[in-house]
Amino acid sequence: MINYRVADLEALVEELRKEGVEICDKIESYDYGKFVHIMDPDGNKIEG
DSSP states (O other): OEEOOOSOHHHHHHHHHHTTOEEOSOOEEETTEEEOEEEOTTSOEEEO
């Protein structure tokens, strides 16, 4: 799994949705950060 850090996860997820990217789940918030999973075009799960 690939894990990326981004400045604004909510905005990124909205932009990815507009581009047709598969969002696998909702954004989960923890004390140590926020996370969501997406699928790349090759079917690899990416965590942001």
